[in-house]
Amino acid sequence: MIHIIDVKETVKGLLRAKKLVQSVVAQGKDVLFVGTKRQARFAVEEETKRCGMHYVSERWLGGTLTNFRTIRDRLKRLEELEKLWETGQIETYSKKMKSTLNRERDKIKTNLEGIRKMDRMPGVMMIIDTRREHIAVKEAKKLGVPTIALIDTDSDPDPIDLPIPGNDDAMRAIEIIMKELADAIIEGKTGRGEKPGDEQAQPGQPRRGEAGAHWTSVVSLGRFSSKAEAGSSAWMGSPGRCPRMARIWTRSPPTRPI
Numbered sequence: 001m002i003h004i005i006d007v008k009e010t011v012k013g014l015l016r017a018k019k020l021v022q023s024v025v026a027q028g029k030d031v032l033f034v035g036t037k038r039q040a041r042f043a044v045e046e047e048t049k050r051c052g053m054h055y056v057s058e059r060w061l062g063g064t065l066t067n068f069r070t071i072r073d074r075l076k077r078l079e080e081l082e083k084l085w086e087t088g089q090i091e092t093y094s095k096k097m098k099s100t101l102n103r104e105r106d107k108i109k110t111n112l113e114g115i116r117k118m119d120r121m122p123g124v125m126m127i128i129d130t131r132r133e134h135i136a137v138k139e140a141k142k143l144g145v146p147t148i149a150l151i152d153t154d155s156d157p158d159p160i161d162l163p164i165p166g167n168d169d170a171m172r173a174i175e176i177i178m179k180e181l182a183d184a185i186i187e188g189k190t191g192r193g194e195k196p197g198d199e200q201a202q203p204g205q206p207r208r209g210e211a212g213a214h215w216t217s218v219v220s221l222g223r224f225s226s227k228a229e230a231g232s233s234a235w236m237g238s239p240g241r242c243p244r245m246a247r248i249w250t251r252s253p254p255t256r257p258i
Contacts (some may be wrong), residue, residue: 003153005165013164014177017148019185020162021124025188029123030054031113034136035174040128043175047182048114052189055114056121056136065121065139065156074108075116081105126181128156129168150177
């Protein structure tokens with residue numbers, strides 16, 4: 001089965017995502033990156049550390065957003081365990097207890113190291129592979145956190161606020177998207193020192209209270225009737241990989257008021 005992704009639509013989605021991320025960061029909010037698949041871990045960790053944001057690259061724990069207070073309690077426990085090693089107090093424990101505490105520390109650190117400094121809800125969340133991270137998508141939607149996602153032909157773009165059509169299995173593609181978004185975050189941080197009155201809405205950027213742009217999802221039941229219709233699609237092909245059939249984005253996705 002052959003699926004073709006229109007690179008022009010990918011570029012459009014990426015530019016919209018960069019504008020949204022830069023605007024959110026300029027307002028003093030943070031961005032959370034989620035990518036736990038093997039192809040995305042390295043790029044997510046490297047680019048997120050470079051721009052100073054938060055990430056989840058090992059495993060999305062259920063309730064990371066909806067039960068954030070419990071997550072903060074686990075991070076406090078991690079700080080307590082690390083103090084035992086820093087002060088040397090761990091040497092007063094038995095060998096068995098030291099091994100138990102060491103396993104507990106490593107487990108918490110592995111799962112929550114990327115959100116260790118996140119003390120509030122993120123302003124926007126970037127997700128790679130929404131099928132794998134479906135729990136994260138549901139939690140963000142429940143709490144009203146805007147979502148950006150790299151959407152492949154086997155994923156459903158409906159739950160995502162700002163989808164970017166592209167290959168979420170290729171390491172190089174993920175690295176390019178992550179690098180561009182990280183650069184937008186760094187640019188947005190330079191605007192945090194500006195006064196709120198000095199900020200002006202950029203062309204094409206929705207203001208508070210505006211509905212924003214709309215988009216539609218067209219279901220393809222087979223081949224396109226004309227070459228022009230096929231050329232305007234974000235991707236095309238028979239519904240082989242996608243259980244909901246191939247979707248075609250015809251207009252820009254809605255952006256929620258920030």
